[in-house]
Amino acid sequence: MRQYSPTLVWFRSDLRLRDNPALVDAVAHGGPIVPLFVLDSQSPGPHAPGGAGQWWLYHALRTLADALDRHGTPLVLRRGPADRVVPAVADEVGASTVVWNRLYEPWANARDGRIKAVLREQGLHVASHNGRLLAEPWAIKTGSDAPYKVFTPYWKAFQARVEPAEPLPEPAHIPGGATAESEMLDDWKLTPAAPDWASGLRATWTPGEAGAQARLHDFLDTGLASYPELRNRPDTAGTSRLSPHLHWGDVSPRQVWAATRARMAAEPALDSAGWDFLRELVWREFSYHLLYWWPDIPETTWKTAFHAFPWRYDTDAYAAWTAGRTGYPIVDAGMRELWTTGWMHNRVRMIVGSFLVKDLLLPWQWGERWFWDTLVDADLANNSASWQWVAGCGADAAPYFRIFNPVTQGRKFDPQGAYVRTWVPELAKLASKHIHAPWQAPELELASAGVRLGETYPRPIVDHSAARKRALAAFEQVKTG
């Protein structure tokens, strides 16, 4: 009987056994599998996972390790720079092949390229796969072979050219027998000890592959039909909430695509809603495409004219924004939802983003940084592209005069104030009419609702009307050039 040497499967942001092309490739080699995860806090630089991300990672790794244990093939956990650890583990177990699914962050691209070269120099076979995107960022170009800069033509080209592959099943057997020594997950201290700020996260999320599948199918069963109407309503569960699962790879975009298409085929009435939802999934692809072609977007404004923008560097205003104490209820509700659950409704992300950039004139990078630390779905491509979009310096920016009014937005998308009442309980007793602008409520109403402005809830830290004029003047300065 022929003796096969082990294959090392390097798990990264693909913490699942289903639709995992690297794993399927490894199993096809016929030898024992060594699943490896490396906690590399050095290579990502400033973009190592923040606190909320680490919390998710801990739980996703635990469920992955349990699933692999059921196959009798334990997950190997190691810490250190991956370009040292991966070749070392490959050497320890006598692997002849190393496989992984590709990442697209610039730092990861560079690192993985180095590792690939080192391993090949040592005579190993190395293969990387696409387990993260529906289409590779380089696969969709304009007629003149340039990357797209505008979403709508990108989306049209995507629909015309991309037919996402069917997801791969979980391998029936993941042969073990060649394991290496592993560190203990709990020693990594990825979850908070004291203070324990993660109780809201625990109450909100089920990280891991099973949790992702449950979330996906629950959304398709109960949320897809009303998605076009309710996806902008933070007072409802109108969105899929798959973003953290997609970020960590608890689920793949191919699985989401295939499950949605299957549902659309089974229920033709869902066709239009299904395409609305898939379009949002392709926004994720577009963000990765932007990051791939413009790797500077996490740091530098995409539109160069914005280098001259007269930002304020007001740390008091920033502190009020992060704490959810701006005096604008919809903004504060969003910031507190973020702090408590590690997530914020997309509509509210736009509102708080617009408020940071346009009302407070603070650099979008400050907002990006805060989101990076607090979001369980913090994703370099999505976070960078979306903050640039909100700031008006990104791909296909909004016209400069498009400035969200936090009161109007609140009344339109949280008409009864239920979202505000949930996250800003000190305003819960205010009538819907006043809940989005408590400073305009009559004294009597405030008193009977137990609200004392400036004491129980802040007065607005800026006057929106004046702030809007100030922002328009600032944008005037970078209009051309």
Place this chain on the structure above:
DNA sequence: TTTTGAGTTGTTCGA
């Protein structure tokens, strides 16, 4: 090469 239609997510003001 030139032309043409279009571009995620809005607000305000005045009739």
Place this chain on the structure above:
DNA sequence: GTCGAACAACTCAAA
């Protein structure tokens, strides 16, 4: 309360 126009000009992408 409702409705349409104004708010700029520019770049993108395909014909």
